[in-house]
Amino acid sequence: MSTPVALHRSSADAELRIRWDDGVEQCIAFARLRGACPCSQCRAARLRGRIDLVKAGVTLREVNLQGYGIQLVFDDGHDRGIYPWSYLRGLD
Numbered sequence: 001m002s003t004p005v006a007l008h009r010s011s012a013d014a015e016l017r018i019r020w021d022d023g024v025e026q027c028i029a030f031a032r033l034r035g036a037c038p039c040s041q042c043r044a045a046r047l048r049g050r051i052d053l054v055k056a057g058v059t060l061r062e063v064n065l066q067g068y069g070i071q072l073v074f075d076d077g078h079d080r081g082i083y084p085w086s087y088l089r090g091l092d
């Protein structure tokens, strides 16, 4: 499994940049991350087809390392998502 060697939260570009140990550089938009939140509440909302989940211009307020991934805190107050490395790597 890949692990990141660098994480950069770019507010200017509204994206999280991850450099992985195999040299791959990944950029994921904050809105994409928010929309892909893996917490049970968001998963359930997506299954119900809720499209109001992600507000326009959502920003990422905090990135907290959790060992096997990161907990992301968004400016809409949502902080329940813990994104494992393998899950992040699979996001485009």
Ligand SMILES: [Zn+2]
Pocket (backbone or CB within 6 Å): 037, 038, 039, 040, 041, 042, 043, 078, 080, 081
């Ligand atoms: Zn969530």
